[in-house]
Amino acid sequence: MSIERAMEILRKYPLCDHCLGRLFARLGTGLSNEERGRAIKDYLLMRIHEKVLNEGLSDELLSDIKALAMSGHEPSIKFLTNMGINVSPVKCYVCGDAIFNRLDEWANTIANNLRMLGVEFRSFRLGSRVPLDILNRELSITTEFNISSAESIKREINRELGKRVSAILGVPFNREEPDVEAVIDIGAGSVDVQVMPIYISARYRKIRRLINKGGRARWPIDKVMQAYGAQDVVIHTGGEDPMGARVLGNGRPVILQVVRPGRRPDVSDVYSLLNDSSYDIMLNNLTRVKASAVVRMKARIRDYVITYRVLAITSSPVTDENIRSLHDYFRNRQVVQVFRRGHRVRRRVSMVYELDGRVIRDRLVELLIRCQGNLYIRGFVHGGYGNVEPSIAGTLGFSIRPIEIDILSISD
Ligand SMILES: [Zn+2]
Incomplete structure (x- = not known):
């Protein structure tokens, strides 16, 4: 995608620095989209200026400067003002200038919503719902000008909000395994937050033969809930034990899904709380795992x-x-x-x-x-x-x- 095409695009669609810069996302590493968009507009104006000096001001060159000015490019606006022409910027065709000036406000809302969860977290993930008409306008430009180097507006919003929220809260963004998640609806300005579960893989031993209690073993689930300040614990076992059977030796694989944990202690600290022989189940080999471990464990049972x-x-x-x-x-x-x-x-x-x-x-x-x-x-x-x-x-x-x-x- 050549920078020359930027002028073609701006002649037809006024784009803010963010939305123009995003179309050329592969050019100029280390630049934000806003900086890139601004740099492209500066470059275009300088080229026009050079032509004006060499060839004089044609109608075509004048209308290009006007297009730049309408996209909000200050130097172009000044250039025209000096010539006695007044051009006011119009709203960005893609974002309508309704997104990138509100990032700080939204970041604060997200950070407040995450704080209001009242749980301990050391990382977060952020997503956004972007109104369909914005996504459609963005798509129409990349399609019309056959642009493959563009970054999506959603990605820019998530990254820019992520940076800001991270700075406010002092915790890093984590796409893979976050402790909490926030999804902002850009259209409504509303935020959904949720606490991500903790998954702990372990081996359990069933040390008592449970014949008279309907075969239901007492797991130290209350201890686990206490340790994590959790709402619930879901037990995913690798297979089922025959009724009344003890499980001895190295035990059976199990993954505990700790639902809405309020604290996130180290598993080794939790383990020490589970050494209580008043339960029917003893848990060993506790390790933190990803959510996907449950499916992997279930798939292995028959083997x-x-x-x-x-x-x-x-x-x-x-x-x-x-x-x-x-x-x-x-x-x-x-x-x-x-x-x-x-x-x-x-x-x-x-x-x-x-x-x-x-x-x-x-x-x-x-x-x-x-x-x-x-x-x-x-x-x-x-x-x-x-x-x-x-x-x-x-x-x-x-x-x-x-x-x-x-x-x-x-x-x-
Ligand atoms: Zn824009």
Whole structure:
């Protein structure tokens, strides 16, 4: 995009320094759009002046100076005044001169709204809603003059407001992971603010066998809420535990979503508050993560390798020979489980990698099963009423019921 085109554009559309400078955003690094727009207008006037000195003042040159003057270029206005011609600037075709002179005012409004949240924050993100007619006028110019080097007005507004808000509040702008977010509606002058959640990944262990309380474990959620001064905590677990199972060993992946935190303490300070054995859940390995970690964790569940310990009673005595044949049969064996819910049928395929066990008494066995994370363990043991193929019950040829299930390890 050549600077020469700027004159063509100004002949047709009066543009303020910001809106002209933005069209040439790739030229002159280190200049703001306003400085760039002003510099282009200075340059255009000097070229015209040079021609006037060499060739005299033609009607064309005079109308170009008038176009510059109408775009608010002071030296051009003075140039004409000296010739006894009065030209008043007109409003910028794109922004209507209604945006860039209000940035300080809006920045103050945004900063006040963020302060009024009453929460601690160390970074912020800023967005803006710009009236459609402004965006359309900007687009019509870049399209008409085939300009690819332009920056969007929205980006300039966000950057300029971001700088100002950052200076007022003394906290940096952070596009990726802000603590709070403000969105200003440029047309209405209103501001929406929100506190961004904190995501903490951890491993949890369920240290009690919860059989009588409906299987609901007590998480130290109140402690987490207290530590962060939060409104709520949403628990995203990497898979579900079998009813009544303990989760031992390295525990199961979990991500805690701390909703509307008022404080943002270091996770290590929070961890020390969670060492309380009156809860059913122990949390370990706490780390701050991004929101996207939840989706990534959920996507990996089926690839977990889980080792279960299952204590089970059988309808017939179990022999060492039975255990040996189970061990030999379930080595890297694919298991198909069919679930019916109403008319919907879901088929789940998972791998059993290894199975070991021992006879405790003639009808009581302990099994160690290493399998893929999506295996429904209880059904795999008792055969799921004919919905599992192959199952332990089916392989033994008599019925077997799990009475205790523990997760000994989960590798994710
Ligand atoms: Zn403008």
